[in-house]
Amino acid sequence: GAVVSQHPSRVICKSGTSVKIECRSLDFQATTMFWYRQFPKQSLMLMATSNEGSKATYEQGVEKDKFLINHASLTLSTLTVTSAHPEDSSFYICSARDGGTWDTEAFFGQGTRLTVV
Amino acid sequence: AQSVAQPEDQVNVAEGNPLTVKCTYSVSGNPYLFWYVQYPNRGLQFLLKYITGDNLVKGSYGFEAEFNKSQTSFHLKKPSALVSDSALYFCAVRDTGYNDMRFGAGTRLTVKP
Numbered sequence A: 001g002a003v004v005s006q007h008p009s010r011v012i013c014k015s016g017t018s019v020k021i022e023c024r025s026l027d028f029q030a031t032t033m034f035w036y037r038q039f040p041k042q043s044l045m046l047m048a049t050s051n052e053g054s055k056a057t058y059e060q061g062v063e064k065d066k067f068l069i070n071h072a073s074l075t076l077s078t079l080t081v082t083s084a085h086p087e088d089s090s091f092y093i094c095s096a097r098d099g100g101t102w103d104t105e106a107f108f109g110q111g112t113r114l115t116v117v
Numbered sequence B: 001a002q003s004v005a006q007p008e009d010q011v012n013v014a015e016g017n018p019l020t021v022k023c024t025y026s027v028s029g030n031p032y033l034f035w036y037v038q039y040p041n042r043g044l045q046f047l048l049k050y051i052t053g054d055n056l057v058k059g060s061y062g063f064e065a066e067f068n069k070s071q072t073s074f075h076l077k078k079p080s081a082l083v084s085d086s087a088l089y090f091c092a093v094r095d096t097g098y099n100d101m102r103f104g105a106g107t108r109l110t111v112k113p
Helices: none
Strands: A004-007 A010-013 A019-025 A032-038 A044-051 A067-073 A076-081 A090-097 A106-108 A112-116 B003-005 B010-014 B019-021 B024-026 B031-038 B044-050 B056-058 B064-068 B073-078 B087-095 B107-112
Touching: A004 A090, A010 A019, A019 A032, A019 A090, A019 A112, A032 A067, A032 A076, A044 A067, A076 A090, A106 B044, B003 B087, B010 B019, B019 B107, B024 B073, B024 B087, B031 B064, B031 B073, B044 B056, B044 B064, B073 B087
Parallel strands: A010 A112, B010 B107
Antiparallel strands: A004 A019, A019 A076, A032 A044, A032 A090, A067 A076, A090 A106, A090 A112, B003 B024, B019 B073, B031 B044, B031 B087, B056 B064, B064 B073, B087 B107
């Protein structure tokens, strides 16, 4: 299957600082990427849909000014957690689909464990 | 609207026995259904999908799933479980016309030797 690479896999930052997470599709072009957040022992919560060359679409309740998404190319989307606080500590996962048809599955990055101290 | 439910938080089976992880869905159009597996501190790995055609779908690592339209279900099955199958399993659905997927709460499968 297609490969999605997410970096870093683990990051610890101080409260008030910003953290950038990268998501790359290595062997395909992804016009759309998705960012999820996963709390311990819980399912994935869709945060936003990232569209190449345009603004991201955020889910209800997700602060767009806090979680900045940039999808500058067909192979790269970034999520920046601004002014991070301990409650932002979580596991963040990106995914991308190879192709524009509705029947294609999504491929996931390995996730980023963010800890804000 | 699209949603998916996994009624069991935990499934325990003995190695060598068959396993079933349950999933039901709700969509307004035609469903595209997926199963993913997650190992600790890792992203999700694709197992299989149902788009159309044969109701029995075969996927990776010996897993299969059966689409049942009348019961709106897509249960994951494997004839003989392995200890290495122990992981967190997610069912997901994408409704016709939607770009994103919705995930179930996940089922933790434990296979005991």
